[in-house]
Amino acid sequence: MRLAPSLLAADFGRLLEQAQAVSDLSDYLHWDVMDGHFVPNLTFGPVVVNALRDKISIPFDIHLMIADPQRYAPHFKVRSDDLVSFHVEAVSDPIPVIETIQKAGAKAGIALRPKTPLSAVERFLDQIDFLLIMSVEPGFAGQSFIAETLEKIRQAKELISKKNLSVAIEVDGGVNAQNIREIARAGADIIVAASAIFGQSDPRAALEQLRSLIIS
Numbered sequence: 001m002r003l004a005p006s007l008l009a010a011d012f013g014r015l016l017e018q019a020q021a022v023s024d025l026s027d028y029l030h031w032d033v034m035d036g037h038f039v040p041n042l043t044f045g046p047v048v049v050n051a052l053r054d055k056i057s058i059p060f061d062i063h064l065m066i067a068d069p070q071r072y073a074p075h076f077k078v079r080s081d082d083l084v085s086f087h088v089e090a091v092s093d094p095i096p097v098i099e100t101i102q103k104a105g106a107k108a109g110i111a112l113r114p115k116t117p118l119s120a121v122e123r124f125l126d127q128i129d130f131l132l133i134m135s136v137e138p139g140f141a142g143q144s145f146i147a148e149t150l151e152k153i154r155q156a157k158e159l160i161s162k163k164n165l166s167v168a169i170e171v172d173g174g175v176n177a178q179n180i181r182e183i184a185r186a187g188a189d190i191i192v193a194a195s196a197i198f199g200q201s202d203p204r205a206a207l208e209q210l211r212s213l214i215i216s
Helices: 012-023 046-053 069-075 094-104 122-127 149-162 180-186 203-215
Strands: 002-005 029-034 060-065 083-087 107-112 130-134 168-172 190-193
Touching (some): 002 029, 002 203, 012 203, 046 060, 046 069, 060 069, 060 107, 069 083, 083 094, 083 130, 094 107, 094 122, 122 149, 130 149, 149 168, 149 180, 180 190, 180 203, 190 203
Parallel strands (some): 002 190, 029 060, 060 083, 107 130, 130 168
């Protein structure tokens, strides 16, 4: 089980400081890249993400919540262990975007909004490295976990197993100390948490608590 703190809930004025504060306890650092078009919020782009790339040793998990991932994906500086995902709802054909991400050297993933069925990505599962299942509507931190996502995670796990694929399942949205264990048991391989970490007075302690819950 891998944990990815999301900087969406961090203090943007202290981004590097907060990222470094939790990096040694994290498996990935999650970036919610929003363009104000695909989702209503606007966050950071390649300039900000790339500025921190050489200052943080752990892999980046770059979630492109943008309307044109094919255009902007190549602008991110990535390493071989970095993850880059884009939304299936944003493209007519995911294959070129997958190829662009993998050609850059990163691992490629497809993200699904809560209401988007698994059937939308089933035929692409053998092309990707991970599947990102959103458990809130993308755009803002601090939302409540959509309970129906648990069944979606189970179904995704079963589908991937039936196809004999090594596709990791990532879950993002509304994760907290009360539900993280259930999310892990449903089949999540990577869990993203934002407010449950950076919204707390002590992000390191909050992250340590989340990890203890999924390994106990």
